[in-house]
Amino acid sequence: MFRAFRLLSSDVFLIRALLAVIALAAFSHAHAAAYVTKHCDDLEGKTVPASIIGLPTRGATIVSAWVVKAAAPGNRNGEYCRITGFIKALLDTTPDIRFEVNLPSRWNGRALQMGGGGYNGTIVSGTEPMSFAPDSTPLARGYATFGSDSGHVGNSGRADFAVNDEAIINFGFGHLKKTRDVALALIQMGYGRAPEKTYFAGGSTGGREGFTVIERFPNDYDGVIANAPAINFSGVRLMGVLVGQASYAKPGGFVGLAQQRRVFETVVRECDRLDGAADGIVSNVEACRKLEPQIIASLRCANGQRPSLRDSCLSDAQIDTLETLRDGVSLPYPLAYDVDTYPGYNVFQGVDFSGTLGLGDSPTLLNPPTFAANGYLFAQGDAYVRYFVTRDLAFNSLTLDLDNPGRFRQRLTTLAYTVGAMNPDFSAFIAHGGKLIAMHGLADEVISPNQTIAFYHGLIDRYGQDSVDSFMRLYMVPGFQHGNGVFVPAWDELGALDEWVSKGVAPETLIGSDIAPATNGRTRPICRYPNYPRYLGHGNINVAANFRCVEP
Structure with a gap:
């Protein structure tokens, strides 16, 4: 049964006041919209x-x-x-x-x-x-x-x-x-x-x-x-300078497109299934990181020699370049907020450096370097040194000693405070x-x-x-x-x-829909860090519901 009740006068007053506020808000929004349209010009x-x-x-x-x-x-x-x-x-x-x-x-x-x-x-x-x-x-x-x-x-x-x-x-x-x-x-x-x-x-x-x-x-x-x-x-720009120096200031340091692609394909082959799914995605990055020594060993040319024109193994100098990229920047002095490092990249955990924002396709250094030929990171790092730091367009960033930048040290610190977060x-x-x-x-x-x-x-x-x-x-x-x-x-x-x-x-946990052209429409959980999406082992591999966010 329904229980009857009656409104007190105070209740009626409260309801009328609430309705008035709602009506006023609706009028205010409509009036504001009409005003902005009428008076825009x-x-x-x-x-x-x-x-x-x-x-x-x-x-x-x-x-x-x-x-x-x-x-x-x-x-x-x-x-x-x-x-x-x-x-x-x-x-x-x-x-x-x-x-x-x-x-x-x-x-x-x-x-x-x-x-x-x-x-x-x-x-x-x-x-x-x-x-x-x-x-x-x-x-x-x-x-x-x-x-x-x-x-x-x-x-x-x-x-x-x-x-x-x-x-x-x-x-x-x-x-x-x-x-x-x-x-x-x-x-x-x-x-x-x-x-x-x-x-x-x-x-x-x-x-x-x-x-x-x-x-x-x-x-x-x-x-x-x-x-x-x-x-x-500042860290990412100095990272670019280090990669450029490893690639072009050391004999044989440049990593060609074939080698860049081989690194990516080797990592995917070794690490793709660590999340339970063969889907081309390295999701369990931390487990993949433990396989890094064997991945590097499989990429290295016999006796560390330079690769021939017919193969895509990596020489010792090329491995050194990739390890520079992996290790990041470590300075013997602080920049802004006592920051003296820039952590490196997941080079051996699924990054493809062969694309338009990668390491470039030419062992020949252009002046100035370009994204396509000499790599995005180095081209940007070089521009940073010439325009922001030295303000000398003829300066050769390959000669900048980041450990001992001399008269540029204070400039590097000042810039890190101004442009950085x-x-x-x-x-x-x-x-x-x-x-x-x-x-x-x-x-x-x-x-x-x-x-x-x-x-x-x-x-x-x-x-x-x-x-x-x-x-x-x-x-x-x-x-x-x-x-x-x-x-x-x-x-x-x-x-x-x-x-x-x-x-x-x-x-x-949120849901992401893939807009990559080759796999458009598949879904995955977008997991809160440090979790990653792991396949449950059954169901459609392209549906997020068949994955769970788990700790690495």
Whole structure:
């Protein structure tokens, strides 16, 4: 039977008040959406004063503002107000920061700053899908989005902007704060209120930028997504210099494409099944690491001699180059935050260095070195030495003694503070209630996943496992390289972050759908570190439900 009851007058008052709040909120959202559409064009030519930007500038100017209709050709974002402009640098000789802000008509009350890649140099429009979430854009989901070019034009990999000190500061961290403050001012103008939540998301350089905003501007962001973060920027560039020196300053040190491919194929043959599945993915990296001595032995040419033209074994000099890449950088002096190492790569645990971001295809050193001929790591390291460190375009990076850099030592340390995110102090971000989701491929050939793991362990040493679990999730993905690989995950990181920040639902095991062309559509668990996905031994090998996250 149902029990009858009657409302008290206080209950009626409470319900009426609640309904009024709901109605007011609905009216407010509809009014804000209508206002941003109706008055979008009015923003053109407006300025944002320097006084409300948290770092020194000469203010911002809106160059254009117009409504992009939902039915506009090629638009997948619904109706929105698109705003472009620039933030004036302090010096006339410094490039301005160009930015874009997008205000959707159907706003969800949240803002998302999107990070760049490489040396940036092109405006992050905020209209594209996030990496690893190709089916929708944050703008279409109702996020006000924004990004910038980080304060210079051109992403050639030559880093010529670094001859300007203010431009280096903007690239390192300044553009993040400046763009964020201008964007929030425009959001306030457009909707009449500030965002309820503000997030940051990026990968590689954008991943470094994610850690940077946590460390430098912790109260500005409620949540951060940082994929393959280049947090130890100086470390990875010096790693490239060491690899170049091993490849080109020592006779026979260059590892050719045939040998690069043989290393990968040998590792897969030896380690693929260590997770219970023959699927081309080295998932149990730690078990594979124990097989490293026998893998190297099987790769080495007889008596360590140089290989003939008809085989792909590796000489002693070539093995030394790969072991340099595996061992990383160890300096006899500290850089920023007392960091004196850069952990090496999983060379003998499933990284394929024969791709476009690998070790290159030529034993002949070009001047300047190129990605295709001399390898991504060395070409970037060489540019770093010439433009950032020595500012001498004729300098030969093969001659730089990293153990004794002489007059360049202080410069290396200064740069590591300016462009890098190795500050282990997350206390303000923790106090703010911020959340961080970080992801990295265990087969990354550009940014060492072992640096991300080392930083994570440093946070645990500093704050304890329970505290770190309260604000951070780390996902290490087997088979995933730097945007490519034998497994490339598609998953909803932004949804997971918003659920955690807004509803307190912390992400655990997630599901990734493979978007690698050869294996498109297969699924795997995306496991919290240190776990990896292990096949249960039965069921469809392409279905995540037949795997479990287990400790290595």
